[in-house]
Amino acid sequence: MVIILTPAATESDVADLRRRLREFGYQSHLSRGEERTLVGAVGAAPPNKAAIMEALERLAYVERVVPITRQYKLAAREFNPGGSRFEVGGGVTVGAGSAVVIAGPCSVEGEEQIVATARAVRTAGAHMLRGGAFKPRTGPYHFQGLGDEGLRHLTTARAATGLPIVTEVLDPRDVARVAETADVLQLGARNMQNFPLLREVGRCSLPVLLKRGFSATYAEWLQAAEYLLSEGNRRVMLCERGIRTFEEHTRNCLDLAAVPAIRELSHLPIFIDPSHGTGRARYVAAMAKAAIAAGADGLMIEVHIDPHAAWTDAAQAIDSAEFGALMSDLAALGPLCGRPLHPVGGND
């Protein structure tokens, strides 16, 4: 870290600071400028480093403490410079240069609905099926998902189509149960900093799709991934799904620069969810194409066989025909952007 002293800091302040740093196990280097003195503290980071930085910031002669090292290690690009590539759901390889498409409804509403949707998105070329059985809802009176019944319908849909299942888990007590059905566990935006849940999912052997919190920074998101990685789960996919801004016309602001930025900061594959990312069905295709042009590793798209009747997120779901047209566009566009669509599996 670098400690920037106030203009009023004296010689004895500097000495006091260096003594403290020594006690904390740091070596210190001094740079004196005309206006400010700054002290670089280096050495093996002690485990309570965050506390040390806060304590130093309290000192009257300290103006600011600037951290140097990133707060994540296993999630950092340096840990795996070539980028992570792994298989999910027996047949889909993520991070290998092709675009993987996850499609399906916001919520599982019944067997017929999810099976029909699974068939439709499979026909159009999707690689995985999404569908929520447990739903995080802002208010207690909203539909909270079909729960276990929804999981059973997802199993039926997988049997019918061969598509691996991506579904959300909300409660650390449900992880084992959801993991029996899911091929990929989804962690939603509101749970990005639900640390007990992250730890529980980190101990699970299934791959994880970790959505970005709607006001989270990249660093916070990667630290959330670090929770998963540090528990031993190395198959972590990140998913940008829009952040909260002052604009109200769209539900969220899709931050597509996350694609090149996360690729630089981390080795983990980066997905884009243009459905939550805009909240408006008629913007989904434009943003999905933009995501592939920017180099995303995959997409997560809400598709409903009858969006007007959807129980949740009706405003942002596209229908099967719109999804089919989008997949055609992506098939043409992808190869020009280094993101050809992932081959479709042979099982049915």
Place this chain on the structure above:
Amino acid sequence: MVIILTPAATESDVADLRRRLREFGYQSHLSRGEERTLVGAVGAAPPNKAAIMEALERLAYVERVVPITRQYKLAAREFNPGGSRFEVGGGVTVGAGSAVVIAGPCSVEGEEQIVATARAVRTAGAHMLRGGAFKPRTGPYHFQGLGDEGLRHLTTARAATGLPIVTEVLDPRDVARVAETADVLQLGARNMQNFPLLREVGRCSLPVLLKRGFSATYAEWLQAAEYLLSEGNRRVMLCERGIRTFEEHTRNCLDLAAVPAIRELSHLPIFIDPSHGTGRARYVAAMAKAAIAAGADGLMIEVHIDPHAAWTDAAQAIDSAEFGALMSDLAALGPLCGRPLHPVGGND
């Protein structure tokens, strides 16, 4: 709700909309303006109202759907126009017009530390003791709290001072265990939308302090409270602890207008946490006084017997002497603002 049609909407669009509303169980009222037609839909709100609104927004001839009713009922001021007032910790009455002060360290660091702090804040006039045994930390390598050992130290501190204990619970699996020690369960900002946790705490008989999420709106916060209330727990205190803004000099931006606004929207008592709300110890006193002047029902303040040595949040903790001076100021200021300090209990 009100449905605003696009300028291009035709007569048959209007008829189609009214037919749909009828099917959903609504009556509709039409207002034709020169530029726009708008349709008011009234009637008993069906349980899937949010879904209906989303489905209507999808229609090509609909520009916007405006909700009319608030998404919370038990938390609304109308539910209890006189304001909620209840006892916590056997002797402290919240919401009765006097200011209740919760003070203590961010984390329990050991028996000696928490007992000494408890004694110091009690001497200065605090009404309850805060101290975290389970800590939500952005990264997995940060100190995560002493856990059960921390709970034991809190019990010791209560025995030594008589101060009721406010401590955070993070995991739905820990609620019963933490409730054995705590007098008030704290739900942190990152867990404001952790719905399984809200439900579990809602089923508990202890009072709750629900912090506002750092990017949450009042409506989302009150819907989170509604989760607690709808499970039967009516002793809910709200606590504003600062929101994320573009300013980096302070850790958060303390939104003091939450005091009059929450009082208008809800009957629940409103607390202010100036420590997290600014992140800087030297701004805490100014903001604590401002909170009381604005009419807050209580304060939550981080106090550490040796802030420079605090394991967490050192930058924002004040020491015992600073806390004592602040309590004197509040004792003078409070009566002028309709917020005299709550009387200190007689047990010791």
Place this chain on the structure above:
Amino acid sequence: MVIILTPAATESDVADLRRRLREFGYQSHLSRGEERTLVGAVGAAPPNKAAIMEALERLAYVERVVPITRQYKLAAREFNPGGSRFEVGGGVTVGAGSAVVIAGPCSVEGEEQIVATARAVRTAGAHMLRGGAFKPRTGPYHFQGLGDEGLRHLTTARAATGLPIVTEVLDPRDVARVAETADVLQLGARNMQNFPLLREVGRCSLPVLLKRGFSATYAEWLQAAEYLLSEGNRRVMLCERGIRTFEEHTRNCLDLAAVPAIRELSHLPIFIDPSHGTGRARYVAAMAKAAIAAGADGLMIEVHIDPHAAWTDAAQAIDSAEFGALMSDLAALGPLCGRPLHPVGGND
């Protein structure tokens, strides 16, 4: 507008409201629901409508006033449903389905620099040259642009390459002078709500590129455009250049959903500036391609012949070789997205 009454509103409150609305020249329609009564007010909007809405919001029995009509008319899509298409700089047609690329340095630094850059971007296929002679700078001690000398160098660069000039104007007193040199006047993000400047530029015959304020909503941006349009200047291009969010890794967050959203709300062409939009040179190409994939009408890209030596915005400028490679990519990608590159003019 729709006026939503509080649950406590009485019959005489409703009568009072309807009387007020009648006095303001509105007709009112009543919808009574189980929880709320709402009143739709229609009729020719009086000029002081904003004031009326505010006055109604003050009434104790009014919960909220919801505007129905948009606050802009000339900028709305309905005003020109087919979309605006116009010529700028004698030979470049904007809004006609092809992608127009504006490139050049942040600041004009000297004749040699701007002429060399102009030649380089022209060779790579750019359609217009950007370069700032008057620079808005956060602090007074930063380089403020070469001023009139910069304008002379831009004239030289245009003579050398035939490229039309896009340059910023900051001060209403400079509009006439800058208009003598420029082919397109640029209004920067910080001046989006500089109303005297908007009016002055609106009275000018040159086309305008209006950047979005870094915290502005679409509605505010389109109202700023309305200032230009209502003064008679109909050749207005909008340019999204990134908004301020909590993320610090990138300088701004490029809101690409502005492309489909503005196309829906307005008939004005929409440009994207991925240089300011990310603030990092190495993300510019990814975001430029994403912008074209999303359907942007054009791009504005910072190019410097020697970015390491740039006087301003060095971190976000790409060099001539990078720009050339990007233009090749766009030439391949554009036709697949309905955005082939605009043909390059024949003059030299």
Place this chain on the structure above:
Amino acid sequence: MVIILTPAATESDVADLRRRLREFGYQSHLSRGEERTLVGAVGAAPPNKAAIMEALERLAYVERVVPITRQYKLAAREFNPGGSRFEVGGGVTVGAGSAVVIAGPCSVEGEEQIVATARAVRTAGAHMLRGGAFKPRTGPYHFQGLGDEGLRHLTTARAATGLPIVTEVLDPRDVARVAETADVLQLGARNMQNFPLLREVGRCSLPVLLKRGFSATYAEWLQAAEYLLSEGNRRVMLCERGIRTFEEHTRNCLDLAAVPAIRELSHLPIFIDPSHGTGRARYVAAMAKAAIAAGADGLMIEVHIDPHAAWTDAAQAIDSAEFGALMSDLAALGPLCGRPLHPVGGND
């Protein structure tokens, strides 16, 4: 500045960086840690320092460049450690420990209205009269102020009451004209970064009230003040008027921590505007009291003799009776907070 190198930086990268710094006129100091190397660059800051920092950030082996010195000098607390104190309007001293209250309508609507309001606020104890003759309005069809006629009415109101006049100027071409009438020039939030206007007002001899931009940081605000100070105008008051956040119930979020923060960072007096800061008349008194409790140097409050009839900002104006009651509360509260109300002048 401190330059933090990437983990991959080599010895020759370090040598290259130090050579570049030498050429820019800096001395460099090296600190090698286990994970990162960092280089402190000290020496007289060259005028193009911002450009140098950007250029360094472009280097592949540089992770981040951290500025050390603040970007403002004349506005910094160090420039005047005791705090600025100056007279405005012949009789009111700002910054001397007493609270100065500016009150009046958003807009001047006519002679009768402004004179009656001036009398009412004077009776209640206000020290200065506010009233807008030139109004910045989001859309071109909103009331833009009475202009010169408004200035004449303000002159009449001053003659009638002796209250100094605070009024906004929007256009650099109007500064001289408005200065003939005004005692204090107000620069509004939208113009905080209107640099030509700042320079023109900086050359004027009148004191200035500089409002914070609605998404500006403290550093940007103080740099805007630096524009004024560096032109020679030393009588600058800062005014916090609420920032934009995600909360929609209030118009803005009043950032009261600006009071202690600005006092620490700068010597300039800090005012609070609770009217714009909340946008709701019924929250104004609570936030005005909170501002004084936090130690503000003054308040700016919208008062209208008949708020329901106000042409602008009706929702946030309080009436004369409410203002009178607030002034009584402040008179009692102020002395306890080190902010007794400024004595009322004797002229009439």
